[in-house]
Amino acid sequence: MSRDKSKFDVAAARRRCLSYRRRILDISQQVTALHVAPAFSCLEMVDLIYHGLMRPDPKQSNPRQFLDGFVMSKGHGCLAQYVILEDLGILSKTDLDRYCTPAGRLGAHPDYGVPGIEASTGSLGHGMGIVTGMAYAEKLKGTDRCTYAVLSDGELQEGSTWEAMMMAANLDLKNLVTFVDLNNFGGLTRMSEGHPAFYPLLDKARSFGWEAAEVNGHDATAVHDAVMGRSGKQPFMLVGKTVKGKGVSFMEHVNIWHYRSPNKDEYQQALAGLTEISS
Amino acid sequence: MRNTFADTFYEAGKKDNRLAVVVADISPAGSIQKFREDFPDRFVNTGVAEQIMIGMCAGMALRGLKPFAYTIATFTLFRPYEFVRDDLCYHNLPVTIVGIGGGVTYSTLGATHHAMEDVALAGAIPNMSVIAPCDPAETRAATLWCTQQTRGPVYLRLGKAGEPDFTSKAPEPWEFGKVRHLKKGKDVCILSYGPIMKVAAGLAERYEKTGKSVSLVSVHTLKPLDRDGIAAALASHKQVVVIEEMVPRGGLAGLVKEIAWDRHAACKLDTFTLKDDFIHNYGSHNDLLAAHGLDLNTISAALGLA
Numbered sequence: 001m002s003r004d005k006s007k008f009d010v011a012a013a014r015r016r017c018l019s020y021r022r023r024i025l026d027i028s029q030q031v032t033a034l035h036v037a038p039a040f041s042c043l044e045m046v047d048l049i050y051h052g053l054m055r056p057d058p059k060q061s062n063p064r065q066f067l068d069g070f071v072m073s074k075g076h077g078c079l080a081q082y083v084i085l086e087d088l089g090i091l092s093k094t095d096l097d098r099y100c101t102p103a104g105r106l107g108a109h110p111d112y113g114v115p116g117i118e119a120s121t122g123s124l125g126h127g128m129g130i131v132t133g134m135a136y137a138e139k140l141k142g143t144d145r146c147t148y149a150v151l152s153d154g155e156l157q158e159g160s161t162w163e164a165m166m167m168a169a170n171l172d173l174k175n176l177v178t179f180v181d182l183n184n185f186g187g188l189t190r191m192s193e194g195h196p197a198f199y200p201l202l203d204k205a206r207s208f209g210w211e212a213a214e215v216n217g218h219d220a221t222a223v224h225d226a227v228m229g230r231s232g233k234q235p236f237m238l239v240g241k242t243v244k245g246k247g248v249s250f251m252e253h254v255n256i257w258h259y260r261s262p263n264k265d266e267y268q269q270a271l272a273g274l275t276e277i278s279s
Numbered sequence: 280m281r282n283t284f285a286d287t288f289y290e291a292g293k294k295d296n297r298l299a300v301v302v303a304d305i306s307p308a309g310s311i312q313k314f315r316e317d318f319p320d321r322f323v324n325t326g327v328a329e330q331i332m333i334g335m336c337a338g339m340a341l342r343g344l345k346p347f348a349y350t351i352a353t354f355t356l357f358r359p360y361e362f363v364r365d366d367l368c369y370h371n372l373p374v375t376i377v378g379i380g381g382g383v384t385y386s387t388l389g390a391t392h393h394a395m396e397d398v399a400l401a402g403a404i405p406n407m408s409v410i411a412p413c414d415p416a417e418t419r420a421a422t423l424w425c426t427q428q429t430r431g432p433v434y435l436r437l438g439k440a441g442e443p444d445f446t447s448k449a450p451e452p453w454e455f456g457k458v459r460h461l462k463k464g465k466d467v468c469i470l471s472y473g474p475i476m477k478v479a480a481g482l483a484e485r486y487e488k489t490g491k492s493v494s495l496v497s498v499h500t501l502k503p504l505d506r507d508g509i510a511a512a513l514a515s516h517k518q519v520v521v522i523e524e525m526v527p528r529g530g531l532a533g534l535v536k537e538i539a540w541d542r543h544a545a546c547k548l549d550t551f552t553l554k555d556d557f558i559h560n561y562g563s564h565n566d567l568l569a570a571h572g573l574d575l576n577t578i579s580a581a582l583g584l585a
Contacts, residue, residue, distance in 0.1 A: 069342075112370050119341065120369050123361060129334020130366060136335065137342030140299070140320055160362070163328035167335065171323070 008052040013220045014276040016051065017043050020083040021247050023096070025270055027079065028261040031100045035108060037245035037257035039079035042150050042181040044218045044277070045240050046072070046080045049148050049179070050088065052224055064088050068145050069134055071119045073127020074152035074181060075109035076258075081116070082106060090116040125158025127151055128178065132164045135176040135235075149178045154186050157195065162208065168235040169209025176235040177227060181217060183244040185255055205237045217242035219279040249273055280437040280474070281379055283415040284422050285311040288347065291426040292318060298426055299339060301325060303332040303350045305379075311349070329358040336374045337366035345373060345426065351385070352378030352394035352436060356401060367432040368404045374432050375425040376401075381411060381436035381473055382524030383553065383567040390557040394436070399529025401434035402502040409501040410455070411436040413476035414445045417499055420453035428455075438474035445476050446497065456500045458508035464492035468516040470509070470535060472498045475524040478568065481575040482520065485584050498531055506538055513544035520582065521550040524573065528555065551578050 020043055028034050054068040072081045082099070085091040091106070091114070098104025105114055109122030119130050127149050135147040155161050168176050182201065184191045191198050205212040211230055215222040217240020230236045244258070245251030248270040262270055292298040292314055299321040300311060315322040325332045329350065336346040348355055355378040356363060367374050378394055385392035401409045410425070410433060412418040418437060425433050446453070449461045458470070467486050471479035476497065483493040496512060498505070513519055513535070523531045532550035539548055553571045560570040568574045579585055 119337075120365065123365050125330075126334060126362065126366055129331045129362070130338040130341070132331065133335035133338020133340075133346075134342050135338070136323070137339045137344050140344070141342070160330040160334065163325070163331040164334060167323075167325050167328070167331055 008048070008224050010221050010224070013044070013047055013051060014278060016087070017047055018274060018276050020047070020080070020087070021274055022271065023083045023086070024079045025262070025267055027096060027099050029264075029267055032261050034261040035076040035079065035258060036261065037251050038074065038077045038152065038181070038183070040246045040248070040251070041183040041242040041244045042074065042077045042179070042217070042240070043080045043246070044220050045179045045181065045223055045238070046077070046084060046150055048220055048223055048227075049150070050084045053146070053148060053177075053227065064090060069118055069131070069147040071121065071127050071131050071134070071147070071149045072110050073121055073131070073149045073155060074124070075121030077150065077152070077181065078108070078110045081110065085116040124152065124155045125160040127155070128161045128164035128168075131176060131178065132168045132171070132173065135168065135173040136171050138175055139171070139173065144175075146175050146177060151178055151180050153180055153182045153184065153191055153198070153201075156180065156201065157186075157198065165205070165208045165210060165235075173235045174232055177230075178235070178237050179217075180237060180239045181242050182214075182239050183242045185244045185258070187255075187258060201239055205239070210235050210237050212237040212239060214239040214241060216240070216279050218246055218277050247274055247277055280412070280415055280418045280442050281440050283418045284377065284437060285313065287419045287422040288426070289314045289317070291423060292321065295345070295426065296321070297343065297345045299323065299344050299346045301332050301336050301339075301346055301348050303327060303329045303354060305350045329354050330362050333359040333362035333376070334366050337362075337370060337372055340372040340374050341370070347375045347377055347425070349377040350379065351392060352381045352397055353392055356394070356397050356434065360400065363432070364404050368406045371406045371431045373429050375435050376433065377435045377437060379437050380439050382475065383571070384439045384474065384564055386564045386567040387561050389559075389561070395553050396526050396529070397434070397436060398501050398525045398531075402529065406431045407502065408433045409436065410434070410499055411473040411501060412453075412499050413471070413473055413497045414442050416444060416446045417453050417497065421499065424455050436473060442474050443477065445480055453499065456503050456505055458505045458512070459497045459499060461495040461497055462493065464494040466491040466493065466516060467518045467520065468494040468496060468512045469520045469522065470496045470498050470512065470531065471522040472501065472531065473524055474564075475522055475568065475573065478573065478575050478578065479522045482522070482578060482582075482584075485575075485579055489584065501531060504534055509535055509538050510542040510544070513539050513542060513546055513548070516546055518547040519549075521548075522573070522578065523552050524568070525552055526555055527552045549582060551581070
């Protein structure tokens with residue numbers, strides 16, 4: 001159902017993610033309010049989905065299209081998706097340069113109809129239901145297409161996410177693989193402080209009929225191996241333990257960067273500190 | 280209406296394997312049993328989980344299917360409202376939301392089961408169409424249209440069971456987006472939609488007994504509203520009466536008044552709606568309508584026909 005395990009080049013993934021972080025910081029200079037930190041926390045997982053899991057459609061080449069599907073359920077992380085879509089030639093440099101401007105078509109949440117965007121998200125707790133419907137449709141049609149999604153940990157506070165998880169298990173959706181960006185931050189508090197009953201997450205997912213694994217979400221090798229090593233007998237949830245703002249020391253674990261863009265000095269400081277991330 | 284919908288959907292579903300239905304634990308009486316038995320893969324029951332009923336429909340439509348969400352009207356729309364708005368309407372997906380028991384049809388179940396505001400709420404969302412047929416034959420026509428349309432999301436408001444025929448002698452066919460004359464007259468025009476057409480038809484008879492020539496019109500498509508058709512009715516009758524089983528704000532009554540103002544209508548115009556109130560009454564559908572002042576005698580008296 002997925003690509004050949006041996007073909008994912010982790011060193012190349014690290015180089016890509018470094019350039020993606022640079023590009024996101026560049027774009028951050030265009031607007032004052034931007035979701036930099038939530039994009040940085042899920043970046044390695046989104047990169048893996050596009051470059052290591054989703055199979056290119058052999059009938060389409062330019063711009064690249066995929067056989068498999070992907071929904072960015074945590075819509076506020078969409079800069080991670082935009083920079084990858086730009087790299088793949090699905091979105092243009094102009095598209096990203098016009099981010100959040102009147103002449104552009106990219107906003108701070110993904111908008112269905114924009115190339116590469118399969119569902120409009122932004123309100124949390126919607127993605128799991130949509131991908132459950134997509135995966136069920138593929139099952140009905142008898143395809144081998146897999147549907148992927150990235151959710152925020154906060155979305156697992158929404159009852160609708162668990163409604164969908166129950167249904168995905170009821171419907172035996174082996175073709176559904178979701179990633180949880182477990183950065184442990186809500187908008188207001190750390191999840192572990194504000195909602196300690198949120199944990200343990202893996203046990204909850206498993207008790208809802210899912211196969212689940214938890215690894216370091218910035219360790220592309222670990223994420224890749226966990227996903228590729230799944231049994232394929234149930235819907236699969238990869239819980240990626242991540243760091244909000246990962247890659248920029250002064251952003252890491254500091255929740256103001258959920259919302260704000262760095263000023264000029266902070267931007268230079270952030271750029272200077274970026275390195276390839278291995279874990 | 281419920282059975283007509285089920286039979287019609289079954290018929291269409293036999294020919295088009297993209298048609299699917301997603302229900303949220305509707306009772307066996309309301310479930311579309313035959314479709315469920317013959318096409319079990321295209322029948323999904325999410326259980327008491329309406330948000331996902333809508334969310335799954337969106338995902339299925341994004342993958343080329345033509346899903347219908349189906350349960351009691353309040354639960355199709357009020358509980359999962361933001362999912363209807365974002366997942367269906369924002370994406371402009373051709374998904375039909377079928378609401379059983381529009382208005383106060385569930386007359387013994389209390390206000391939790393009364394879809395009194397559904398037309399206003401559904402109609403407020405961009406891209407949404409709203410259809411409310413008045414009898415089984417209109418239900419069939421509307422259902423068939425919904426199975427074939429590609430324009431976007433639809434809220435199909437149905438009654439429950441036992442609605443009489445109002446349209447077999449209509450001089451005009453059912454057409455999406457057009458008002459439909461069930462009878463044509465010259466003096467008084469009564470505009471209505473849905474099962475409360477029974478009150479509108481009764482009022483037409485009472486006017487006829489006084490020697491008036493009466494038009495009876497099914498405004499089955501509430502959105503997009505046939506503004507020209509309504510303007511023509513306002514212009515060609517001395518008196519127009521609107522009867523609807525919906526709260527006063529956001530429904531046909533206010534829209535007809537808006538059109539009357541915009542088009543400089545000179546006719547007398549009276550509107551009758553549910554009260555802006557949660558009433559705590561129980562009984563038959565007619566009893567509930569009476570408690571809201573929407574029964575034939577109360578309306579007749581208000582119009583001087585007692």
